[in-house]
Amino acid sequence: MRTNKAMLLISTLLVGSSFMFAGTVSGKVTYTGTPAKPKPIDMSKEPTCAKQHPTPITTETVVTDAGNTLDNVVVYVSSGAPDDGQVPAQAVTYDQKGCQYIPHVAAMHVNQELKIANDDQTSHNIHPLAKVNQEWNKSQPPGTPPIVQKYEKEEFIPVKCNIHPWMHGYFAVLKTSHFDVSKGGGEFKLPNLPAGKYTITAWQEDYGTQTADVTITGNETKEVNFTFKAKAY
Amino acid sequence: MAKLLAVTIVVIAILSAIPILRHTWVAPEDISTHGALIDEQMSETMAEAGISFLAAQFVLAFFIWKFSNRPAEAKITKFPGGAKGLVIAAILVVGLEVMALGIFGVKAWANVYLVPPGADAMPIQVQAGQFAFYFRYPGPDKKFGTIHPEMVNEGTQNIFGLDPEHDVDARDDVVAAEMAIPVNKEVHLLMHAKDVGHSFYVRELRVQQDFVPGLDVTLHFTATKVGKYEIVCTQLCGLGHYNMKAYLEVMSQADYDNWLKQQAGQ
Numbered sequence: 001m002r003t004n005k006a007m008l009l010i011s012t013l014l015v016g017s018s019f020m021f022a023g024t025v026s027g028k029v030t031y032t033g034t035p036a037k038p039k040p041i042d043m044s045k046e047p048t049c050a051k052q053h054p055t056p057i058t059t060e061t062v063v064t065d066a067g068n069t070l071d072n073v074v075v076y077v078s079s080g081a082p083d084d085g086q087v088p089a090q091a092v093t094y095d096q097k098g099c100q101y102i103p104h105v106a107a108m109h110v111n112q113e114l115k116i117a118n119d120d121q122t123s124h125n126i127h128p129l130a131k132v133n134q135e136w137n138k139s140q141p142p143g144t145p146p147i148v149q150k151y152e153k154e155e156f157i158p159v160k161c162n163i164h165p166w167m168h169g170y171f172a173v174l175k176t177s178h179f180d181v182s183k184g185g186g187e188f189k190l191p192n193l194p195a196g197k198y199t200i201t202a203w204q205e206d207y208g209t210q211t212a213d214v215t216i217t218g219n220e221t222k223e224v225n226f227t228f229k230a231k232a233y
Numbered sequence: 234m235a236k237l238l239a240v241t242i243v244v245i246a247i248l249s250a251i252p253i254l255r256h257t258w259v260a261p262e263d264i265s266t267h268g269a270l271i272d273e274q275m276s277e278t279m280a281e282a283g284i285s286f287l288a289a290q291f292v293l294a295f296f297i298w299k300f301s302n303r304p305a306e307a308k309i310t311k312f313p314g315g316a317k318g319l320v321i322a323a324i325l326v327v328g329l330e331v332m333a334l335g336i337f338g339v340k341a342w343a344n345v346y347l348v349p350p351g352a353d354a355m356p357i358q359v360q361a362g363q364f365a366f367y368f369r370y371p372g373p374d375k376k377f378g379t380i381h382p383e384m385v386n387e388g389t390q391n392i393f394g395l396d397p398e399h400d401v402d403a404r405d406d407v408v409a410a411e412m413a414i415p416v417n418k419e420v421h422l423l424m425h426a427k428d429v430g431h432s433f434y435v436r437e438l439r440v441q442q443d444f445v446p447g448l449d450v451t452l453h454f455t456a457t458k459v460g461k462y463e464i465v466c467t468q469l470c471g472l473g474h475y476n477m478k479a480y481l482e483v484m485s486q487a488d489y490d491n492w493l494k495q496q497a498g499q
Contacts, residue, residue: 059390
């Protein structure tokens with residue numbers, strides 16, 4: 001009985017300390033040079049989608065924000081943090097709305113539930129082009145329930161619609177729960193990192209990856225910034 | 234009973250001819266310079282096939298009426314029985330009819346396929362891929378950039394796989410999801426399939442041509458009326474075939490120039 005109590009105390013302290021002394025890595029993703037101009041997407045062949053965009057949407061391969069920042073960059077702990085196996089209970093949602101994938105890049109933990117919904121009045125055929133994981137493609141007529149899927153292995157998977165060739169996106173399937181997708185001016189935040197040495201990777205679908213090493217010693221916030229070289233074409 | 238069948242055949246044959254003779258289903262308006270020839274050919278084919286159809290039905294009804302109650306020993310059990318001459322004559326008549334249609338049809342066919350486009354015909358490339366059409370205009374340099382299939386990326390809207398970084402000709406190419414053309418100007422359409430077989434069909438233009446993967450098929454036509462028309466794929470090309478369409482906008486020269494400028498600016 002006494003041993004059990006002691007164990008409980010130790011584990012409480014351990015769990016508690018990991019939160020009490022948890023560090024955070026945050027920063028911004030920026031670019032240098034001139035990125036290619038996003039191209040407008042003509043959806044005239046799908047009028048129910050076209051009318052949802054009075055101003056045509058543009059390609060999202062590179063999404064820039066104020067101050068030369070980059071959004072939609074996946075930033076994650078690629079080494080240092082052991083795979084805690086803590087698959088988030090909440091499903092990641094991926095929406096098809098106005099013949100566009102929202103969000104353009106969806107990051108998820110390996111084996112985390114992924115719910116793909118069709119909010120349009122037209123059929124979609126979602127086709128993630130997985131190479132490491134099992135590849136599939138599924139038709140989703142309007143009004144049908146969400147498609148629920150999981151990926152078992154780490155992979156960046158391009159996603160396309162087999163019916164609307166302009167629809168493109170990405171699934172970032174990661175072996176860590178420490179990830180974020182840059183937004184609102186290229187900002188990202190990786191909280192709850194216990195003390196230790198980490199490699200942080202930033203992945204941009206067209207510009208590739210960059211890494212940075214960071215050491216967290218306790219309850220602190222470390223700033224890590226990434227700068228990608230833009231491609232004009 | 235046999236006589237009832239004979240009467241039914243005659244009635245059905247006559248009823249089916251009525252809407253054709255009354256022109257109940259008119260062809261869509263023709264907006265091309267070559268369309269009249271095609272329409273004429275269609276009418277001739279319809280008249281010829283229609284007359285043959287009615288004649289065949291009446292002869293069939295007549296024979297049923299007259300010979301259905303023959304005694305068993307008089308029935309023909311081996312083809313063609315005693316009608317050898319008649320069967321040969323029927324084969325010859327049908328053969329000649331089909332040949333005649335072909336010979337007269339060459340006029341309409343040749344006008345589209347055997348006569349080359351004029352020297353000042355405007356080149357436009359159309360690429361068909363599952364499940365959309367895209368159109369490419371050569372831009373002010375009047376040269377199309379080279380296609381690099383490995384560079385095709387619909388995510389960045391590099392639909393044709395152009396390499397503007399290294400290929401100067403590709404830099405001013407205009408790519409659009411709708412096809413705009415000036416009225417009364419000959420268009421030389423260069424057809425290119427990205428994946429499987431498709432078809433380019435604009436009923437008002439009287440144009441219907443398959444895309445064949447690996448072949449560069451060309452067509453030429455002149456639209457004569459301003460308006461918006463539908464381009465559809467008429468070759469079953471996969472799951473999204475039903476949804477494979479684009480629009481053809483026939484514009485005045487000034488509107489077309491503005492449209493092209495606007496597209497180039499994007």
